[in-house]
């Protein structure tokens with residue numbers, strides 16, 4: 001596995017719609033391993049493939065540091081409630097902003113064996129699922145931010 005270079009706001013790859021994964025290959029397995037390693041190394045709670053320059057519909061999420069989720073071709077199928085809180089992004093380093101998201105989210109996706117799987121969560125996990133799925137459609141949280149972006153110190157916030 002290897003750490004990949006995280007693309008930052010302003011790079012075109014972050015604005016493009018990612019393509020569905022149709023079959024698991026050794027290259028995609030390697031990409032997923034690299035994405036997990038890159039996310040942990042950057043102290044992130046989620047990472048989407050476009051953030052490492054790959055336009056495939058793959059996200060990794062781990063909001064506790066010991067519960068990794070790998071979602072391929074994820075689709076949000078249910079949401080409820082609302083939460084407003086600070087959000088950050090590994091592609092927008094050093095910044096955070098207030099974003100309103102659903103408080104509960106259920107997603108369906110494929111796992112690494114291309115079998116259908118489900119992930120549901122509330123609070124930070126729900127926020128992370130929404131944030132990462134947005135990346136697959138070329139959207140960044142900064143488009144949804146309420147008020148100004150704020151500066152945060154590098155080690156003080158969770159970033160996606």
Ligand code: ZN
Nearest residue numbers: 089090091160
């Ligand atoms: Zn992000």
